[in-house]
Amino acid sequence: MKKLWEGTHQFKEESKLQDYCNWLDENHNLKFENYHELWKWSTDHIEDFWESIWHYFKIKSHSPYTKVLSSYNMPNCNWFEGSTLNYAEHIFRVAKSKQTAIHFSNESGVHLEISWGELEKKVSSMVAYFKSLSVTKGDRIVAFLPNVPEATIAFLAANALGAVWSSTSPDFGTESVVNRFAQIEPKVLIAVDGYKYNGKPYDKTATVKEIVAQLPSLKKVVVLPYLSTDALNNFSEDYYIDINSIFEMEGGHLEFQPVDFNHPIWVLYSSGTTGLPKAIVHSHGGILLEHYKYMAFHNDTKPGERYFWFTTTGWMMWNFLQSALLMGASIVLYDGSPTYPKFDALWSFSDKLQINHFGTSAPFLVANMKKKLDLKKEHNLSSIRSISSTGAPLPAEAFDYVYENIKTNVWLCSMAGGTDVCTAFVGGTPFSGVYSGEIQCRALGVSLHALDYKGIPVKDELGEMVIDKPMPSMPIYFWNDKDNSRYKASYFEDYPGKWRHGDFIKINSKTGGLVIYGRSDATLNRHGIRIGTSEIYSAVNKISAIEDALIINLELEEGKHYMPLFVKLKPNFELSEALKSDINQQLKIDYSPRHVPDDIIEVADIPYTISGKKMEAPIKKILLKMPIETSINLDAMRNPESVDFFIEFAKQI
Structure with a gap:
């Protein structure tokens, strides 16, 4: 296993994680020789660990807790019962009035800086407006917005009131938005008139009106004029209000509503690929503790730093990004295409803003690799000290590419978690090295293991990712799931009392470190050998003619299997027999003959969800000739037209 990076002695000593270890030593006489010892203590002593997080970060509670954890019986467990707090209050307690809280840019070249003082003033005005609509603790406020400062402001205002937040990005279709928001019956909608992507304007006025017509619970719609300054002219004035007129109101002193530790903070949604999206509810306190822990110890985010993640408001990474404010860091927001007007746009953006923590997706880094961009020659990137990647497994060759072509002395933090917990189960640690193809560690307080087919923990072999002890940021419930039946079915059916996340992993x-091999429900069982889809993609990524690929293994009658590989080619290439041979040979060289597909088939496009996940499991259902309506939700897709090919192809199987 090739080591690509190790933090210097100074890097480790100055890390927030080392400060925490020093604190544990001074206050609890706890000493640890390495990260694994610390992780083991944090999972063997779950209650002690999370109580230490409470005290280390000086959580401000308006009433004391009676017990750290009510029960280890997931999902029927409550954390820090009796305590009352507010997430937004913890953000503003680190505010320094004249320092920048938010940096914002978009692909049109707009750049704004919002100071902590200005942020507090705008949040206060928004709180006053929400109060004028009789918004109170527990009411839902939803947003149909790009990744703009107004989204952060509205979230913090809703949170300060104890209201429940939820958001989607404006690239979602009407049905997809309504399928999410209608479940939670919001009182207020904040909506955008349109946006630009790849230089092209997208007017969303009609979409907003369609959404509003299907949300009878709404009392008011707040409009952000983003595409056009006179956007409000397209809406009826009595029902709609310009957000800028709210910011002009005097809000007075910003106050915070204390809520129960287990009070809902927001509602996130599953991809919705096979029906109505699950409305996942997290708690104020659980998210607060988890985000403090992860942002400080696994990202090492410090006051005054600039923390960037390329995301939309429809992905949980937007919610995660906000938590950098807890650390006294500035959050960096970007709206638009990551490759417009040039493919290296985000790296130019980083140079301009001197970003310290650069967050992106694995497919973005792979795309840079396939373009063979030598970014360290074209860009300075001296300010970047960490590059974080999530959204899909990052292949080993992309690890190598980062160090060879982006920056040799950067901390590459590959991480994986999900909407389900709004954080990462596995990710980075400043205490360990970065090895090619491996995520560095299991996160503190996450009792995660790889289980074999007998349910026994294993190392150095493929296993099912399972968490066997509670985490504070696990959902408190799903909306409208009164008996928790849908919640339990999602995570706890296969291993009673243990959370099955649906990924295959190998722990070194x-x-x-760990390697994730793709979703276990889309995992390839090839002649009794389990193969992660990421292995196939890792090899195929090396073929210069291929732009993207999708692998499916079908378990057919009489024990037969059929494993087709669908490939999207780059322009001016054709799927010749020679190219097929190159693909098969690469799979044999990198892995084994079992990795060679039964067929290689050209497609115009690979199906993706709006949040950027390959739709392996839904396409598998279509190819197994399950009903379309129960196999896939086209409205939750980025490119629904891509499914037509697979529907027709299924008829031939």
């Missing part, structure tokens, strides 16, 4: 006993 020597390094402590």
Whole structure:
């Protein structure tokens, strides 16, 4: 296993994680030789660990808790019962009035800086307006917005009141938005008139009106004029209000409504690929503790730093990004295409803003690799000290590419978690090295293991990712799931009392690192050998003619299997027999003959969800000739037209 990076002694000593270890030593006489020892203590002593997080970060509670954890019986467990707090209050307690809280840019070249003082004033005005609509604790406020400062302001205002937040991005279709928001019956909608992407304007006025017509619970619609300054002229004035007129109101002193630790903070949604999206509800306190822990110890985010993640408001990484404010860092927001007007747009953006923590997706880094961009020659990037990647497994060759072509001395933090917990189960640690193809560690307080087919924990072999102890940021419930039946079915059916996340992983006993091999429900069972889809993609990524690919393994009658590989080619290439041979040979060289598909088939496009996930499991259902309506939700897709090919192809199987 090739080591690509190790933090210097100074890097480790100055890390927030080392400060926490020093605190544990001074206050609890706890000493640890390495990260694994610390992780083991944090999972063997779950209650002690999370109570230490409470005290280390000096959580401000308006009433004391009676017990750290009510029960280890997931999902029927409550954390820090009796305590009352507010997430937004913890953000503003680190505010320094004249320092920048938010940097914002978009692909049209707009750049704004919002100071902590200005942020507080605008949040206060928004709180006053929400109060004028009789918004109170527990009411829902939803947003149909790009990744703009107004989204952060509205979230913080809703949160300060104890209202429940939910958001989607304006690239979602009407049905997809309504399928999410209608479940939670919002009182207020904040909506945009349109946006630009790849230089092209998208007017969303009609979409907003369609959404509003299907949300009878709404009392008011707040409009952000983003595409056009006179956007409000397209809406009836009595029902709609310009957000800028709210900011002109005097809000007075910003106050915070204390809520129960287990009070809802927001509602996130599953991809909705096979029906109505699950409305996942997290708690104020659980998210607060988890985000403090992860942002400080696994990202090492410090006051005054600039923290960027390329995301939309429809992805949980937007919610995660806000938590950098807890650390006294500035959040960096970007709206638009990551490759417009040039493919290296985000790296130019980083140079301009001197970003310290650069967050992106694995497909973005792979795309840079396939373009063979030598970014360290074209860009300075000296300010970047960490590059974080999530959204899909990052292949080993992309790890190598980062160090060879982006920056040699950067901390590459590959991480994986999900909407389900709004954080990462596995990610980075400043205490360990970065090895090619491996995520560095299991996160503190996450009792995660790889289980074999007998349910026994294993290392150095493929296993099912399972968490066997509670985490504070696990959902408190799904909306409208009164008996928790849908919640339990989603995570706890396969291993009673344990959370099955649906990924296959391998834990390295020597390094402590992990490799994720793709979704277990889309995993390839090839002649009794389980193959992660990421292995196929890792090899196929090396073929210069291929732009993207999708692998499916179908378990057919009489024990037969059929494993087709669908490939999207780059312009001016054709799927010749020679190219097929190159693909098969690469799979044999990198992995084994079992990795070679039964067929290689050209497609115009690969199906993706709006949030950027390959739709392996839904396409598998279509190819198994399950009903379309129960196999896939086209409105939750980025490119629904891509499914037509697979519907027709299924008829041939």
